[in-house]
Amino acid sequence: MKKFELIYNELKQKIANKSLPAGSKIPSENQLCQDFNCSRGTLRKALELLAQDGLINAQHGRGVFVLDHEQITFSFGSLISFAEANQDSGSTFTTEVALCRNLLCDAALASVTGFAAETPLLKLLRLRTLNNEKIIADLNYFNTNLITGLNQDIAQKSIYHYIESELKLKIGFARRSIEVCAPNDYDLKYLDLSQFNCVVVVKNWVYLADGVLFEYTESHHRPDKFVFTEFVRRR
Amino acid sequence: MKKFELIYNELKQKIANKSLPAGSKIPSENQLCQDFNCSRGTLRKALELLAQDGLINAQHGRGVFVLDHEQITFSFGSLISFAEANQDSGSTFTTEVALCRNLLCDAALASVTGFAAETPLLKLLRLRTLNNEKIIADLNYFNTNLITGLNQDIAQKSIYHYIESELKLKIGFARRSIEVCAPNDYDLKYLDLSQFNCVVVVKNWVYLADGVLFEYTESHHRPDKFVFTEFVRRR
DNA sequence: ACTCATTTGTTCGTATGTATG
DNA sequence: GCATACATACGAACAAATGAG
Numbered sequence: 001m002k003k004f005e006l007i008y009n010e011l012k013q014k015i016a017n018k019s020l021p022a023g024s025k026i027p028s029e030n031q032l033c034q035d036f037n038c039s040r041g042t043l044r045k046a047l048e049l050l051a052q053d054g055l056i057n058a059q060h061g062r063g064v065f066v067l068d069h070e071q072i073t074f075s076f077g078s079l080i081s082f083a084e085a086n087q088d089s090g091s092t093f094t095t096e097v098a099l100c101r102n103l104l105c106d107a108a109l110a111s112v113t114g115f116a117a118e119t120p121l122l123k124l125l126r127l128r129t130l131n132n133e134k135i136i137a138d139l140n141y142f143n144t145n146l147i148t149g150l151n152q153d154i155a156q157k158s159i160y161h162y163i164e165s166e167l168k169l170k171i172g173f174a175r176r177s178i179e180v181c182a183p184n185d186y187d188l189k190y191l192d193l194s195q196f197n198c199v200v201v202v203k204n205w206v207y208l209a210d211g212v213l214f215e216y217t218e219s220h221h222r223p224d225k226f227v228f229t230e231f232v233r234r235r
Numbered sequence: 236m237k238k239f240e241l242i243y244n245e246l247k248q249k250i251a252n253k254s255l256p257a258g259s260k261i262p263s264e265n266q267l268c269q270d271f272n273c274s275r276g277t278l279r280k281a282l283e284l285l286a287q288d289g290l291i292n293a294q295h296g297r298g299v300f301v302l303d304h305e306q307i308t309f310s311f312g313s314l315i316s317f318a319e320a321n322q323d324s325g326s327t328f329t330t331e332v333a334l335c336r337n338l339l340c341d342a343a344l345a346s347v348t349g350f351a352a353e354t355p356l357l358k359l360l361r362l363r364t365l366n367n368e369k370i371i372a373d374l375n376y377f378n379t380n381l382i383t384g385l386n387q388d389i390a391q392k393s394i395y396h397y398i399e400s401e402l403k404l405k406i407g408f409a410r411r412s413i414e415v416c417a418p419n420d421y422d423l424k425y426l427d428l429s430q431f432n433c434v435v436v437v438k439n440w441v442y443l444a445d446g447v448l449f450e451y452t453e454s455h456h457r458p459d460k461f462v463f464t465e466f467v468r469r470r
Numbered sequence: 471a472c473t474c475a476t477t478t479g480t481t482c483g484t485a486t487g488t489a490t491g
Numbered sequence: 492g493c494a495t496a497c498a499t500a501c502g503a504a505c506a507a508a509t510g511a512g
Contacts, residue, residue, distance in 0.1 A: 002500095003499075041500065045500095062509060
């Protein structure tokens with residue numbers, strides 16, 4: 001692991017276990033440089049990451065202060081998978097693969113997903129259950145030229161872990177949109193919508209580090225179970 | 236303006252006017268350092284900002300490439316005000332101030348807004364109209380100990396511009412949440428909801444650079460007119 | 471009002487590591 | 492193997508904001 005990542009993780013943990021409590025001032029940059037035996041540039045890179053996470057706030061001439069981060073609960077603000085997002089929250093989600101089949105991208109699908117026509121794709125429908133209610137339906141399309149060897153077993157667990165650890169591919173970035181739509185046939189068939197007549201649709205276009213689109217996903221959420229939170233800085 | 240900001244703005248403009256077109260490789264860091272007469276650290280700081288914006292993607296050993304950014308339309312991914320967000324999009328929004336009055340924060344309001352009880356607040360309700368339809372209701376609470384001199388005239392224009400340019404205060408960061416709720420009394424009274432029985436609620440807690448909360452806002456959007464888009468990087 | 475030490479912010483230069491072709 | 496290009500790390504200097512004296 002890189003040095004700045006080590007420092008970042010160490011400070012992050014100290015904030016999490018409150019040995020650096022919210023509201024407190026952390027040691028000065030020069031002090032931390034000594035503690036971690038690093039240059040100021042390296043330390044500041046770690047602090048930058050913590051600031052982006054909303055964990056600390058630097059004040060010119062005063063010092064760096066720990067923010068109260070308890071308020072951010074289930075953050076979608078970074079690019080993480082469903083499995084990753086839930087492994088540390090105490091909630092007990094389960095995943096069921098309702099559909100898993102190969103197909104070729106046609107013109108209609110191309111305009112929705114952004115894949116070129118004729119691209120071989122794996123189509124997945126996965127249902128997420130919380131407290132015996134199916135509240136999320138994830139519809140994924142993966143480019144199987146890039147993501148090879150995907151199967152139902154992997155889909156049950158974490159596809160992102162498979163892509164990075166098994167295939168050794170680097171995930172780069174994603175574009176995302178959030179909107180509210182009428183339920184489609186899948187939603188009506190599979191989700192426990194009860195009285196709700198709309199769903200929150202989160203669309204994701206995910207690219208490898210070399211800029212190639214490898215995944216298009218639509219997550220359909222029951223509106224009462226959807227909260228998106230994020231932290232943003234003024235520039 | 237700082238040197239890295241100048242470089243950032245210049246490159247951003249070249250991408251916007253397509254003298255650096257999507258898909259193209261931009262000059263190497265060393266070349267750009269010569270062009271801008273700056274160090275590599277300074278140049279990389281500018282490139283970092285462009286990368287966060289989703290405008291470029293760096294590939295180790297290959298170069299830096301311009302991404303296709305047309306796909307991000309109405310981004311709320313950064314911390315900007317309604318007026319700022321709309322000044323460059325061609326749409327013709329109008330703002331109407333429906334309510335503007337001073338009050339003291341009571342216990343109930345304190346738990347919602349995060350302000351301490353007894354804090355003097357200005358409560359604002361502003362309606363945003365697009366094509367003769369009222370589709371957004373913004374309910375703001377400003378701490379008037381910090382944001383002094385606010386009035387209906389300023390609320391009609393841009394409060395953020397007033398805070399930064401007139402009061403010379405520095406806005407630091409915000410926490411935000413997005414969820415779907417049943418319409419409240421204001422929504423039913425003021426918005427053109429037609430057949431919709433829900434609204435998208437965006438809550439914002441906004442802090443000055445010194446970490447003090449100065450604004451709590453709820454934006455209520457008609458669901459069919461709400462799209463939130465953002466760009467995220469894998470870390 | 472002024473000085474001064476402290477602390478963060480910006481910029482430069484240099485060296486080395488690592489991925490690509 | 493080699494040149495190119497981005498990534499990481501170190502050190503140094505000065506600027507700018509803050510707060511204490």
